[in-house]
Amino acid sequence: MALPKITTFLMFNGQAxxxxxxxxxxxxxxxxxxxxxxxxxDEAPAGYVQHSIFRxxxxxxxxxxxxxxxxxxxxxxxxxxxxxxxxxxxxxxLFNHLKKEGAILMPVTEMPPFKAFAWIQDKYGVNFQLAFLxx
Numbered sequence: 001m002a003l004p005k006i007t008t009f010l011m012f013n014g015q016a017x018x019x020x021x022x023x024x025x026x027x028x029x030x031x032x033x034x035x036x037x038x039x040x041x042d043e044a045p046a047g048y049v050q051h052s053i054f055r056x057x058x059x060x061x062x063x064x065x066x067x068x069x070x071x072x073x074x075x076x077x078x079x080x081x082x083x084x085x086x087x088x089x090x091x092x093x094l095f096n097h098l099k100k101e102g103a104i105l106m107p108v109t110e111m112p113p114f115k116a117f118a119w120i121q122d123k124y125g126v127n128f129q130l131a132f133l134x135x
Contacts, residue, residue, distance in 0.1 A: 001033060003053070008081070009062045012124055013072045016049035016065045019124040026097040027056045028090075038067070057083075077105060080119070080127035091116050091132045098122045 012019055017035065024030045033053040038044040048065035055061070066073050085091045095108055101123035108130075111117040116132040 001053070003060050007060050007062055009064075010126065011064055011066050011073050012049075013066050014045070014048060015124055016052060016063045017047075019122075019126070020049075020052055020054050020063055022097075022122070022124075023056055023061075024054065026094055029058075030054065030056045033060075075121075075125035075127065077119070077121065077127050080129050082129045082131065085116075085130055085132045088116060088132060091118070091130055094128070094130055095120065098128050 010016070010019070017037070020032060020035070024032060031054065033055060035052040035054075036050045038046055038048045038050050040046045042050075044050070044067040045065075048067060049063060050065075052063045053060060054063065083094065085094060091108065095118050098120045099122070103121045104118070105121055105127070106117065106119035108116050108118040113133065114131050115134045116130075118130045120128045120130070122128065
C-alpha cells in the first residue's frame with residue numbers, strides 16, 4: 001500500500017476505533033486498511049488504537065488514540081475535512097450520519113456556486129464541510 005506523501009492524521013480521546021467505524025459506515029466507498037490496538041502488555045490503555053489507516057473515497061487517513069498522559073486533545077473548526085459529494089442523496093446521507101450527537105455549524109443550504117453546502121462538527125470533534133455543486 002503506497003500512501004500519499006501528505007496524509008491527514010487524526011488523534012482521538014479513546015474513541016478512534018468508534019470514529020473510524022462511523023466514517024466507514026457513512027461513506028459508501030470506504031475501508032479500513034489497518035487497525036492495530038494496544039494490548040495488556042503495553043503501557044497504554046489496552047484496546048486503544050495504536051495505529052490505523054483507513055480510506056474514505058480516494059482519500060487516506062491515519063488515526064490513533066491519545067495516550068499522552070490524560071491531556072485531552074481538542075479539535076476545532078479551524079481545520080476541517082472538505083468533501084465534494086456526488087449527489088443530493090449523498091449529501092443527505094452524509095449530513096444525517098455525521099450530525100448524530102455532533103453540532104451543525106451550518107445547515108444544508110444553497111450557497112452559490114453550491115447547490116447544497118453544510119458544515120458539521122461530529123461527536124468526535126472532527127469538522128466536515130460537505131459541498132455539492134450540481135447533479
